[in-house]
Amino acid sequence: MRKLRYGMVGGGRDAFIGAVHRKAVALDGQAELVAGALSSSPDKAKASGRELGLPDARNYGSWEEMLEAELRLPAQERIDFVSIVTPNHLHYPVAKAFAEAGIHVVCDKPLVHNSEQAHDLIQVVERSGVVFAVTYNYTGYPMVKQARDMVKNGVLGPLRKVIVEYNQGWLATQLEASHQKQAEWRTDPARSGIAGAVGDIGSHAENLAATITGLELEQICADLTTFVPGRRLDDDGNLLLRFVGGAKGLLWCSQVEIGAENDLRIRIFGEKGSLTWHQEDPNVLIHDSLEGPRQVLTRGNAYLCPAAQRATRLPTGHPEAFIEAFANVYLGAMEAIRAKQEGRALGENEGDFPTVYDGARGVYFIEKTVESSRSDQKWTEARWKRP
Amino acid sequence: MRKLRYGMVGGGRDAFIGAVHRKAVALDGQAELVAGALSSSPDKAKASGRELGLPDARNYGSWEEMLEAELRLPAQERIDFVSIVTPNHLHYPVAKAFAEAGIHVVCDKPLVHNSEQAHDLIQVVERSGVVFAVTYNYTGYPMVKQARDMVKNGVLGPLRKVIVEYNQGWLATQLEASHQKQAEWRTDPARSGIAGAVGDIGSHAENLAATITGLELEQICADLTTFVPGRRLDDDGNLLLRFVGGAKGLLWCSQVEIGAENDLRIRIFGEKGSLTWHQEDPNVLIHDSLEGPRQVLTRGNAYLCPAAQRATRLPTGHPEAFIEAFANVYLGAMEAIRAKQEGRALGENEGDFPTVYDGARGVYFIEKTVESSRSDQKWTEARWKRP
Amino acid sequence: MRKLRYGMVGGGRDAFIGAVHRKAVALDGQAELVAGALSSSPDKAKASGRELGLPDARNYGSWEEMLEAELRLPAQERIDFVSIVTPNHLHYPVAKAFAEAGIHVVCDKPLVHNSEQAHDLIQVVERSGVVFAVTYNYTGYPMVKQARDMVKNGVLGPLRKVIVEYNQGWLATQLEASHQKQAEWRTDPARSGIAGAVGDIGSHAENLAATITGLELEQICADLTTFVPGRRLDDDGNLLLRFVGGAKGLLWCSQVEIGAENDLRIRIFGEKGSLTWHQEDPNVLIHDSLEGPRQVLTRGNAYLCPAAQRATRLPTGHPEAFIEAFANVYLGAMEAIRAKQEGRALGENEGDFPTVYDGARGVYFIEKTVESSRSDQKWTEARWKRP
Amino acid sequence: MRKLRYGMVGGGRDAFIGAVHRKAVALDGQAELVAGALSSSPDKAKASGRELGLPDARNYGSWEEMLEAELRLPAQERIDFVSIVTPNHLHYPVAKAFAEAGIHVVCDKPLVHNSEQAHDLIQVVERSGVVFAVTYNYTGYPMVKQARDMVKNGVLGPLRKVIVEYNQGWLATQLEASHQKQAEWRTDPARSGIAGAVGDIGSHAENLAATITGLELEQICADLTTFVPGRRLDDDGNLLLRFVGGAKGLLWCSQVEIGAENDLRIRIFGEKGSLTWHQEDPNVLIHDSLEGPRQVLTRGNAYLCPAAQRATRLPTGHPEAFIEAFANVYLGAMEAIRAKQEGRALGENEGDFPTVYDGARGVYFIEKTVESSRSDQKWTEARWKRP
Numbered sequence A, B, C, D: 001m002r003k004l005r006y007g008m009v010g011g012g013r014d015a016f017i018g019a020v021h022r023k024a025v026a027l028d029g030q031a032e033l034v035a036g037a038l039s040s041s042p043d044k045a046k047a048s049g050r051e052l053g054l055p056d057a058r059n060y061g062s063w064e065e066m067l068e069a070e071l072r073l074p075a076q077e078r079i080d081f082v083s084i085v086t087p088n089h090l091h092y093p094v095a096k097a098f099a100e101a102g103i104h105v106v107c108d109k110p111l112v113h114n115s116e117q118a119h120d121l122i123q124v125v126e127r128s129g130v131v132f133a134v135t136y137n138y139t140g141y142p143m144v145k146q147a148r149d150m151v152k153n154g155v156l157g158p159l160r161k162v163i164v165e166y167n168q169g170w171l172a173t174q175l176e177a178s179h180q181k182q183a184e185w186r187t188d189p190a191r192s193g194i195a196g197a198v199g200d201i202g203s204h205a206e207n208l209a210a211t212i213t214g215l216e217l218e219q220i221c222a223d224l225t226t227f228v229p230g231r232r233l234d235d236d237g238n239l240l241l242r243f244v245g246g247a248k249g250l251l252w253c254s255q256v257e258i259g260a261e262n263d264l265r266i267r268i269f270g271e272k273g274s275l276t277w278h279q280e281d282p283n284v285l286i287h288d289s290l291e292g293p294r295q296v297l298t299r300g301n302a303y304l305c306p307a308a309q310r311a312t313r314l315p316t317g318h319p320e321a322f323i324e325a326f327a328n329v330y331l332g333a334m335e336a337i338r339a340k341q342e343g344r345a346l347g348e349n350e351g352d353f354p355t356v357y358d359g360a361r362g363v364y365f366i367e368k369t370v371e372s373s374r375s376d377q378k379w380t381e382a383r384w385k386r387p
Helices: A015-027 A042-053 A062-073 A090-099 A115-128 A142-152 A182-188 A198-211 A306-310 A320-344 A355-373 B017-028 B042-051 B063-072 B090-098 B115-128 B142-152 B183-184 B196-215 B304-312 B322-342 B354-375 C017-028 C042-051 C063-072 C088-100 C115-128 C140-152 C183-188 C199-211 C305-311 C324-341 C356-374 D017-027 D042-051 D063-072 D087-101 D115-128 D142-152 D182-184 D196-214 D306-310 D320-342 D356-374
Strands: A004-009 A031-037 A081-084 A106-109 A133-134 A159-167 A216-227 A234-241 A246-256 A261-268 A273-278 A284-289 A294-298 B004-009 B031-035 B081-084 B104-107 B131-132 B159-167 B217-224 B236-243 B248-254 B263-270 B273-278 B284-290 B294-298 C004-009 C031-037 C081-084 C104-107 C133-135 C159-167 C215-225 C236-243 C250-256 C264-270 C273-278 C284-289 C294-298 D006-010 D030-036 D079-082 D103-108 D130-136 D159-167 D217-224 D235-244 D248-254 D263-270 D272-279 D283-290 D294-298
Touching: A004 A015, A004 A062, A004 A320, A015 A031, A015 A320, A015 C273, A015 D017, A031 A062, A062 A090, A062 B090, A081 A090, A081 A320, A090 A106, A090 A115, A090 C199, A106 A320, A115 A355, A133 A320, A133 A355, A133 C199, A133 D142, A142 A198, A142 A273, A142 A284, A142 A306, A142 A320, A142 B196, A159 A198, A159 A234, A198 A216, A198 B031, A198 B142, A216 B217, A216 B236, A216 C215, A216 D248, A234 A355, A234 B217, A234 B248, A246 B236, A246 B248, A273 B273, A273 D294, A284 C017, A284 C183, A320 C294, A320 D042, A320 D320, A355 D130, B004 B322, B017 B031, B017 C356, B031 B042, B042 C215, B063 B115, B063 D272, B081 B090, B081 B322, B090 B104, B090 B115, B090 D248, B115 B248, B115 B354, B131 B322, B131 B354, B142 B196, B142 B263, B142 B273, B142 B284, B142 B304, B142 B322, B142 C215, B159 B196, B183 B273, B196 B217, B196 B236, B196 B248, B196 B354, B236 B354, B236 D272, B273 D306, B284 C031, B322 C324, C004 C017, C004 C063, C004 C324, C017 C031, C017 C324, C031 C042, C031 C063, C031 C215, C063 C088, C081 C088, C081 C324, C088 C104, C088 C284, C104 C324, C115 D042, C133 C324, C140 C273, C140 C324, C159 C199, C159 C236, C199 C215, C199 C236, C199 C250, C199 C264, C199 C356, C215 C356, C215 D235, C236 C356, C236 D217, C236 D235, C236 D248, C250 D235, C250 D248, C264 D294, D006 D017, D006 D320, D017 D320, D030 D042, D030 D063, D063 D087, D087 D103, D087 D115, D103 D320, D115 D356, D130 D320, D130 D356, D142 D235, D142 D263, D142 D283, D142 D306, D142 D320, D159 D235, D196 D217, D196 D235, D196 D248, D196 D263, D196 D356, D217 D356, D235 D356
Parallel strands: A004 A031, A004 A081, A081 A106, A106 A133, A159 A246, B004 B031, B004 B081, B081 B104, B104 B131, B159 B248, C004 C031, C004 C081, C081 C104, C104 C133, C159 C250, D006 D030, D006 D079, D079 D103, D103 D130, D159 D248
Antiparallel strands: A159 A261, A216 A234, A234 A246, A261 A273, A273 A284, A284 A294, A294 C294, B159 B263, B217 B236, B236 B248, B263 B273, B273 B284, B284 B294, B294 D294, C159 C264, C215 C236, C236 C250, C264 C273, C273 C284, C284 C294, D159 D263, D217 D235, D235 D248, D263 D272, D272 D283, D283 D294
């Protein structure tokens, strides 16, 4: 199996998530970083590229330069896909340009700044036929796939309630004032978008709930707050949820909950049973049913569904974690890219990754949450329609 | 120290909570059950009393009979207090009658069916001067007292957010159709009141949050649901909270969350730290702060506040649980009764129990929650004013 | 059902375990404290009795006086049983005297100081026919009964390995030097016996393992240590175990493990599955099997065995703890006493409590552990034979 | 920084640990697999190499061929180090040959079959001056480094007791009879060595305890068992430990404890405090002290020691796990290799990995454990002396 070639936009020195993407790709050895425009500052971009061992010829000063130069290369040298790991405001132009040029895209979340951009991007992707993955990385965990499988197979019965929470505390003080890079751009509307915590982590919560349950939001009621004085975006958001079909729910996200590290959790209740999963203890899935004792499912066991087993690298008890889940998103995208290149259909459980549609729905969720929070009306319609 | 004498209304055969009250009182040997009207059915009342060893003369067929007969007894034989453990609809007439007669009262929650009754009861209590305790038993846990102390002393700084949840699953099916006694009356509006889960357990959540944080609710936004077909009251409720002063919160309660047993939890976040407590693991309180590792406080240690230490019977690691917490409410009430009888003021940390005011505020919370759930308006004013 | 009458020897002011016994008995209201010789100092005994509300006539200055006086009372007034909660060295004379006089006995553990005393006591008990319970209280937990039932019914298959540990840290410094009462007598060979940690808590570990597994020790290899300078008895003990039939095990106990509160745990492995139980989280029992996910059994559920269900007072999720388990030992003993008084046989699951034989085997275990620790020989024979 | 080149011996199709090594190296992108002799069967070796994308010229049929061919390559093409991931019996000849040839070595554990081989290897390593790492991977976890640092800095005071346990259940049945590759060689004395569970996982327990505490074993008392009929090596081992200086301990390892997955844990008690760490929850370290609440340290926080911070890739709450710890051993070895190549000394906290001496001590521990288990003598001297 030949290694795929990829380029990266963003992810230079001091960036956090770019390095995670690179490690996630490297882990399984299926792709190789061959090009990059690693910063919006050309100098910093090139210095970062040198540190990563990029050849000078493909260590670009800007993404536009990279796109142009890569397109000039013969197909057998050109990057197979681009990985976009910039602050949010650049997702749209970069993703659009590469997708239009027929280069497959893996893009960080939230996808873009608004639904207009999202729908435009969908059109581009549909027209160009590229593979487009959005790194809602938490859906890459094997036990999330197991949960999705159990819901789908009716193990819980019709769903009644979803509680999804994303608790963080790292922005409990005005960290952005100290120019910490992560805090700075995430609290800047120009780069982050119209929402703070809701965009950064609430969107993960939305995606996790949608992925596992398959439920569609119908209405939401949101209350966003900016607790830290001087901050320009929300750092806390609480939502009531109503799903199509009658299920109810709660979703919240916060970056001011001191003590919470990266505490994403979900609980799903149906007529026959429930599931609980916690990102900080990701190898475990708790299943309760109307009768009999609680069951604790753990990664790596033969009783898990094929999708969960495929997403596993190590035996039980040898914990897997964040990077492996991230890598699973890439593996899924790369399966789809290879299938496309080879002109074949994806097999069962292949190509299991969040797509541009997940991304667009996430953007819509952010918009509607902000709208609801500003509204005096109790319920804001929030059903996303795939264009 | 002489044993106090008490009578019980309700709590006969098949009742659940009456036996808990009796065990809670018995545990510390400070009071003795000497009279009872243990059921609304005279025959069942008397049979139940015989099983409990009540003397025939004070094993009454009705609470009216009991009140009348006890009042005829000389003061040194008469009950010092009555414990009311009936279904909710009887709390009001019984509590009012005993309080008016000058007999101290311990009453189960929710206090009464509506604010009119609650305010009337407050007047009666204030006029008669009786001690009136409401068994919001979860506030009796030592680690709840510790949490309250830490908030009060500013360990968390000004509060920002409260997440309080009460998860149960025992009503996930239509248990009341099988005539299970607990399910039956709790889902019957005539006996339970205008709310189901919200009245039965949501009110505990409200009280726990109020007790620990001292915050007052300003506005709420509620979404109540009846998931089980045929049920007549809500079995699930989700609320957004806004507190006076700007703190925000989430409160939910459910009796259809399969797998949840009696899963009451609270998380409280301030500008400087946070606390987490879980009723099913009650000897533990988690404290996080802006710097340094998480701290796990456990019951029985010398580093706890006096109120928490007073409420403890066993050394660390010898777990205390539900009944001890319940007993602490009674101990507090009995301290107040003795002080009143002896004409002395309560000492520091004495008389630590939920009062008729807590009960009235709880009733108001239930009313407002139901009102909010029926409303199209986002926010319902919910600030309770002590009459 | 008439309340039984009991007297207590030991358990005066400052005593810890006497108050626990009294609360345990009081909880269920089946017996009443009517007499006591609560301290070896007559003055202190009487002062303590007054505080507990004992009538002067039965508030004795010594246990000898109590025994004599009670025997002079008519049978319908005399105590039905005595509860012995003194330091260890008094268990033997007191228990023997009351048992010989035909008064039922509940005695704290370890039973006596040596096997000679133990065997003598067995003879007395067998001759007199009294009920004799030893408060190995941890066996009173419902989930311990459930574990015992599952082993007995072959759920684990033939057993292979037992790991039982009792971790405490309260004696990590020379607490006895400060005259803390509990530390003082427990580290004094004259009152505590030949062993410190092994006698105080190792004996609980032995009993718990024996109760649940039904296995008999065949050989042991012990290494006892006194870590704290100036201490006169062991404060830490590690043992390898070999059971009749080929199972192996580890047992340890320590009172110098800082951070450990009352951390008694057991893990039992068979050919088909395993069980794990932890005293500090007593409402839970973990069951693993060769196939399928881990199961978490919790107290109060309908899927538990009758003995576990009988031993439960509250619904699931309303935690029960130490005192309830203690009370279950008393309930079992009182069932046996009533049956004996009424001349009837015990029903199934009635009279479920540790007996004088458990006590004697525990004493033998302590002796053998000390012997093994002093020996250069690897294995010390440790199979106890019921005399 | 140029990527190092490495070759692998073992780790072909169906192997488990070889793939883990490759992922661990790939994660950080500091080295590249350029050569391999991936199986003892030449055909399988080559097929495996093709799957991994090895160039034909360096896809060798045997390790001898690989060594010879690599030595013929110019230094700037030759592998910088070899990674040995074969069954145990091949570690010695392969490691010796590469080390003698001056090629740096990363070798899986247990190092070799006996102390004679180990000492020979030490001589070779000392003579040739190569870097030699042994993949006791659990010491690569950041929180293990934190624990080591706290012990070293006296946070616990002088140590008293160590409890280290390695619980697995995957060999509870005769899995080797089904020709499962991992079970087969691990239970075969010819390939695995004189011990089963003790060699495979007990050696990890020994190394973990030694690494964190710095304590030297003085005497041990072991009881090894083969529970599964037909098995040729121990599948369970229990040990009492005595350390130089007076600390005591327990160590056990088992592969028949059903329900245990890869449950390696350690508890360390000193005069002033204790630490607890659990491999299946590796981002957490629990610290108890004589006063004050328990502290829960978590990976990624600023309060951790430099060695723990250096070993971390992700922010708090973004869990790291097994592969990252494994990769840390490689990073440490690669730092040492680069330093050697550049003729410079290692900086503080650089080159933090288990060496040939750890490996040799581990082999001695296995020998002594087997010797002790066969002995009637209680204590077997087990102090390893660095030759």
